[in-house]
Amino acid sequence: MTRHRIGIIGAGAIGQLLFQQFQQLLTNTPPLANGLWVQLISREPESVQQSLCFTDINQHEQQTVVDVLGQHSPEIAKLDVIIVCVKAYQVDDLINELLPNLAPNCHIILLHNGMGPHINLAQRLLGYPQMGLSLATTSQGALRSAKWHIAHTGIGQTIIGHYSGITLKQPIKNILLKAIPNASWHDQILSALWQKLVINCAINPLTAFYQCRNGQLANDEYKAEIKQIIAECITVAAADNVELEMLACHELVYKVIALTSNNLSSMYQDIYHQRQTEIDYISGYIVARGTHHQIAVKANNINLQRIKRLEAQQKSPS
Template sequence: MTNILVVGDGAIGLLLSHFLSNQHNVYVLTRKATNNTRFYSRKNSASQKINARFISLNQLAAQPKFDVILMTVKAFQVQSAFEQVKPYLTEHTNIVLSHNGMGNVEELKSELIPSQALYFLTTSMAGFKSNQYIVQHTGEGQSVIGGCNSLALKNISTMANTLKSIPKLHATSNIQQLRFEKLFVNIAINPLSALHNVKNGQLRDPQYNSMIINLLTEACNIAKAQGLNIPLINALTTAYNVMELTAQNYSSMQQDVINERPTEITAMCGYINEQGKVYNIKTPYNNQLLAKIQAKKSVV
């Protein structure tokens, strides 16, 4: 069995911990009480105990060596979280990032040695925490893993097999394309749902159409500048499909704003804004949402 450390016990971290613990030794790094049982709940089924061990930072040194570190913290937390676990990496530890938005990959690549593989896992599984110890699995979705450095690209099939207990997981040789496609969905849903305090499905109303089209047009222009071919119609179709599939869900950004937590806006609209400066592409609609979400007291 593989020793896996999951960094972060948000909804996605708990969902992945639940599935991975069916086949592996899973440890979850948390800032909350470590002696409280966590539960996985799905629709009307009985809740199940998540068979992982929850540990605090000062307990890390006493744990076995980790084969995989799966980082499920938010984009803006990745660097600080990585610095905390870096002393516990072995020369062959695999690092897997999983968060909304862009960024962090290049920064972490520069901190790893050639024998440490870096992967990115993107997922459209949906869930939320009904309280700090219970995760509700509210939506099916595919998960895709891809390599971000040469060793990971070489070993992607092995890593996908290791994590195969994650539902509907498959590997890709072009994770950057998949990350960008996921970014489009995030940009279309997260900021608007947070700004207007609505569920995902409500964004299909006509009043939001032009804004969504303009946001994704700018994102497509950035993708094209980076050498990616993602037609606007494809981006819109995917975004509206996700709105329909998660119609009764609130987005993660809406939940962050309501609960006065920092958001991932800088890894979404902020990323488009920064890349627009790099490629001299105007991005007024993404800039506008970036400013509006940042103006809220709950964001950084």
């Protein structure tokens, strides 16, 4: 039997959630246990045995003791696939550390908010002709209440698609789609990522700046701002050869606002907890691509500067 080895690096809320979902697949489908090896990898250098606490979507809690690999573990060289679940601004440094230790035919899947790191990584992988790169986005909800305790807080969709290099092997693709609830393969992955980017641009920086829950953005006072943000994203996407439709994007943004009305966006939480945000890979990506194409993106630039100022205030002495 062919053995498939999958690593999930980044032990934050989404990384731990995916690991737990793979573990449930192994439990519910015993034959897979003989042919599938799934490992959670932290950003620490050394491996440790760790007790993980997981609260599922039905509020059932379970604890498991697992070996969490460190980045220096020799087991990493055996991986067929590695799913990278770190912040967008951490991807470049992480890949620099990982690449020399990966198998020459390992397939990399990036799963993070925003866009940008895939461009540099695809260029780097030109020097690794047996490797491939896929991109993914998820709207699953997960909350980390402690370092090794996460809760599944929202059922969402996960979309995965090929971007460059060698394509993902079909048996592993099937395992991914079976393990992750509501997961699907998307041949036009950049289009799907751009749609998610439009949502992030319209919601995250506004909730962080106005210090509000997602649902407040449905109020009339934000309509003009949201409309301009969406329009700029669509114009820049078109210059990047991705066609998005204004009405569809507008409806999608307000659908997400309604479905997540009581949520605090990730960027709001980053500002609240005085953490670095992913603004450079959300509004900042629109600004960078707009500059590249000589397209004015005033609303997105305003949001970029707003969040940059909030981050700078956090760093300045009180």
